[in-house]
Amino acid sequence: MASKKELIESANKKATERIIAARPFVVDVKPAIEAVAGMKENLVCHAGPPLELDEMVPSFKMAIFGGIMWEGWAKTPEEAERLIRDGKVILEPNHHHNGIGTMYGITTPSMPVFVIEDKVHGNRATANIREGTVKALRYGCWDENVKRKLGWNRDVLGPIIGFALRECGGVDMVPLMGKALHMGDDGHNENRAANLLFSLQLIPYILKSDYSKETIKDVVDWMNTDSRFVSTAEMAACKAITLAAHNIENCSVMTTMCRNGTYTGIRVSGLGDQWFKAPAPAVNLLFFPGYGPKDATNDCGDSCVTEVAGIGALAMAAAPSMVQFVGGKVADAINYTKEMYEITTMKNTNWTIPYMDFEGCPIGIDIIKVVKTGMTPHINTSIGHILPNFGQVGAGMTRAPLKCFQDALEAFAKAVGV
Amino acid sequence: MVKEAELIHQPMKVINIGIDSFIESLKEQGVEVIHVDWHPTAGGDRRLIDILDKLEL
Numbered sequence: 001m002a003s004k005k006e007l008i009e010s011a012n013k014k015a016t017e018r019i020i021a022a023r024p025f026v027v028d029v030k031p032a033i034e035a036v037a038g039m040k041e042n043l044v045c046h047a048g049p050p051l052e053l054d055e056m057v058p059s060f061k062m063a064i065f066g067g068i069m070w071e072g073w074a075k076t077p078e079e080a081e082r083l084i085r086d087g088k089v090i091l092e093p094n095h096h097h098n099g100i101g102t103m104y105g106i107t108t109p110s111m112p113v114f115v116i117e118d119k120v121h122g123n124r125a126t127a128n129i130r131e132g133t134v135k136a137l138r139y140g141c142w143d144e145n146v147k148r149k150l151g152w153n154r155d156v157l158g159p160i161i162g163f164a165l166r167e168c169g170g171v172d173m174v175p176l177m178g179k180a181l182h183m184g185d186d187g188h189n190e191n192r193a194a195n196l197l198f199s200l201q202l203i204p205y206i207l208k209s210d211y212s213k214e215t216i217k218d219v220v221d222w223m224n225t226d227s228r229f230v231s232t233a234e235m236a237a238c239k240a241i242t243l244a245a246h247n248i249e250n251c252s253v254m255t256t257m258c259r260n261g262t263y264t265g266i267r268v269s270g271l272g273d274q275w276f277k278a279p280a281p282a283v284n285l286l287f288f289p290g291y292g293p294k295d296a297t298n299d300c301g302d303s304c305v306t307e308v309a310g311i312g313a314l315a316m317a318a319a320p321s322m323v324q325f326v327g328g329k330v331a332d333a334i335n336y337t338k339e340m341y342e343i344t345t346m347k348n349t350n351w352t353i354p355y356m357d358f359e360g361c362p363i364g365i366d367i368i369k370v371v372k373t374g375m376t377p378h379i380n381t382s383i384g385h386i387l388p389n390f391g392q393v394g395a396g397m398t399r400a401p402l403k404c405f406q407d408a409l410e411a412f413a414k415a416v417g418v
Numbered sequence: 419m420v421k422e423a424e425l426i427h428q429p430m431k432v433i434n435i436g437i438d439s440f441i442e443s444l445k446e447q448g449v450e451v452i453h454v455d456w457h458p459t460a461g462g463d464r465r466l467i468d469i470l471d472k473l474e475l
Contacts, residue, residue, distance in 0.1 A: 004472070004473055005474040005475055008473065009475075368470065368473065371460050371470070372459055372475070373457070374457045374460070402461075406463075406466060410465075410469065413469045413472065418469065418472035418473060
C-alpha cells in the first residue's frame with residue numbers, strides 16, 4: 001500500500017505533467033454572455049476570491065458600479081449599489097466561471113472576452129480584453145473616456161479580433177509564450193514580444209476582413225500602442241493550463257491564486273473549490289510621479305494566474321526590463337527565479353529561460369513546500385489608487401501571504417487523513 | 419590551547435546562518451562573511467511541523 005508521501009508525490013507529478021501537456025489555443029472573441037461559463041444576464045464577475053460589497057476598497061466598488069452602469073442597469077453609482085444590496089445584481093469571482101480579469105477584473109455580460117480552448121484536456125477559459133489605459137474601469141475609473149474605450153472594445157476591437165482568430169484557426173499559445181520568454185518577456189507585466197508575435201499572426205486575417213481600411217488601421221495601431229494587448233489572452237491561456245491540474249485527489253499543487261485589494265485567495269488541486277484567504281499584502285512599488293504609499297491599494301487582480309502557471313515573477317530571470325523592480329541587476333532577477341524552484345514541483349520544458357542556460361520555468365507551486373520553507377510565491381503587479389477615478393499609481397513586487405498556504409495545509413492534512 | 423590562540427589572530431571567514439542583522443557588524447569590521455538564509459521548518463510552528471512530519475514531506 002502506498003504511503004501518504006508516495007500518494008502526494010504521485011498526484012503532484014500527475015498535476016504538473018498535465019500542466020506541461022496542456023495546449024491552450026486562443027480561438028475567438030465573444031461577448032461574455034455567450035462565452036463565459038455560467039455567465040448570467042444580471043451577473044458581474046470580479047477579480048480575486050469572494051468578498052462582500054462592504055469589504056471592497058472605494059475604487060473597487062466604483063469599478064463594480066461602473067460595470068453595472070456600463071450594462072445600462074443603473075444610471076448612478078447609488079442606483080448600482082441598491083441593485084446589489086437588493087440581490088438584483090449578483091457579484092461572483094471570475095474564477096468561479098473559469099475566467100480571468102486584470103486589476104478589479106470587472107466582467108459583465110456584454111464585454112468581449114478572449115476564448116481559450118485547451119486542445120488536449122478540453123478545458124475552456126476566458127479573459128476580458130484590456131482597456132489598455134491607466135485610467136480604466138479596471139482601476140475604478142468611470143467617465144466618458146472609459147465608456148468610449150469600453151464601447152470600442154465591444155463594437156470594433158473585439159469583433160475584428162474574433163474574426164481574425166476564427167479565420168486563422170486559433171493561436172497556439174504555448175509555443176508563442178515560450179518564444180516570448182526567449183525574447184525578454186516575463187508573461188505577466190512584460191508582454192511586448194508576445195504581443196508582436198500574436199499581432200503578426202492575426203494581421204493577415206484582419207486585412208482579409210470586410211472592415212474599412214480606417215477601422216483596420218485603428219485596430220492594428222491599437223495592437224501596437226497597447227504593448228500588453230495580448231496579456232489577457234496569455235492569462236487566459238495560463239488559466240486553461242492550471243485547470244488541467246485542478247481536482248486531482250491527494251494533490252497539494254496550488255491551482256488558483258488571485259487578489260482583489262482586500263483579500264488574496266488560493267485554491268489547491270486536491271481541495272476542490274475551497275478558498276483559503278488572507279489579507280492582501282501591500283506592494284513594494286515604483287510609483288508614478290505624484291503618488292505614494294498612502295494612495296495605493298493592496299495587491300489586486302487575477303493576473304497572477306501567470307505565476308500559478310510558472311511565469312511572471314517566477315520567470316523574472318527571462319525579462320531584463322523587469323530587473324528595476326527587483327534591485328536593478330539581472331543577477332537579482334535570476335535569484336528570484338532560482339528561489340521559486342524551492343517551492344515548485346518540476347521545471348517546465350515548454351517554457352525555458354535563456355539567461356539560465358534554458359532551465360525550465362518553475363511550475364507546480366506546492367503548498368507543502370511553501371509552508372515548510374516559509375517562501376511564498378513572488379508576484380509582480382501593477383497597482384491602482386485606493387480612491388475612484390485616479391487609475392494606476394505604480395507597479396512593483398510582492399509575495400503571496402503565508403497564511404493562505406498554512407490554512408490550506410491544515411485542510412489538506414485533514415483531506416488526506418492525517 | 420596554543421592552536422586556539424593562533425586561530426583567534428588569523429583572518430576570519432564567517433558563515434552566518436539565520437538572523438541577517440548579525441552580518442552588519444562583521445562587515446563594518448571588514449570581516450569576510452557569507453549569509454545563509456536559513457529558517458526553521460514552518461517558521462517553528464509546532465502544529466504545522468507535526469502535520470509535515472505526518473505527511474513525511
